[in-house]
Amino acid sequence: MFGRRRRRDEETPAVAEETARMPERESGPWDAEEPHPERExxxxxxxxxxxxxGFEIQLNLSGDRIVGAVVLVDGSALQVHAFAAPKRSGIWDEVRAELVAAVKKAGGAAEEAQGPFGTELLARVPAEEGPQPVRYLGIDGPRWFLRAVLSGRAAQDAEAAAVLEDVVRDIVVVRGDEPMPPHEPIELRLPPEARQAAEGQGPGRPGLDPFERGPEIAEIR
Structure with a gap:
């Protein structure tokens, strides 16, 4: 009787440790400091x-700084940027209003809708080939804000969108501890394998082209 109780007590720390490693939410985007699933x-x-x-990744540049990334797959594009945000409040409401104003000023149209990440914008933005559909997603995290833009097939086709929505759900944002004003882009850097390829020291990661600028869609901070 006492032996069974001791065995249960001995198992408790291991179970508690395993539980602590499990995500507290079912999906992200994740903060680097919270438990999240491991994957490539x-x-x-x-x-x-x-x-x-089949993914191809391009990088968005602002001068010499890398400030965003674009995932291209099967006729669809996902553009992602991360920004600093206040500790106790999000900025998606503010950014969304800025996006609506910018799209309308450019001659396009935008309206709010409910999507898998909450309120999003469905827009049609001017382009050389005519107005193009675009979806703007915004996720407020702890001291950061992630903006995602779906274009191409994913802007209208649910099946194509699901692939890139899953990418958004599994992004990990590394905010860091340094003070940053709200709306300041969280700077990115080339991954080690891409830096080695750029320096002629290695093959790099297939599908990652660090020297291509991704499509810029209504760039609003």
Whole structure:
């Protein structure tokens, strides 16, 4: 009788430790400091970006700084940027209003809708080939804000969108501890394998082209 009780007590710490490692939420985007599932991700410093078969990754540049990334797959594009945000409040409401104003000023249209990450924007933005559908997603995290933009097939096709929505759910944001003003982009960096390829020291990761600028869609901070 006492032996069974001791065995249960001995098992408790291991069970508690395993529980602590499990995510408290079912999906992300994840903060680097919270438990999250392990999987293959490209380490871009401020973002750890999931990769999958057929993915091509490009980087957004602002001058010499890497400030965002684009995932291209099967006629769809996902553009992601991470920004600093206040500790106790999000900025998606503010950013969303700015996006609506910018799209309308450019001659496009935008309206709010409910999506898998909460309120999002469905927009049509001017382009050389005519107005293009775009979805703007925003996720407020702890001291960071993640903006995701779906274009191409994923802007209208649910099946194509699901692939890239899963990417958003598995992104890890690395905010860091340094003070940053709200709306300041969280700077990214080339992953080690891409830096080695750029320096002629290695083959690099297939599907990662660090020297391509991704499509810029209504760039609003």
């Amino acid at each position: 991700r490209v380490d871009l410093g401020g973002l750890r970006l999931p990769v999958g078969p």
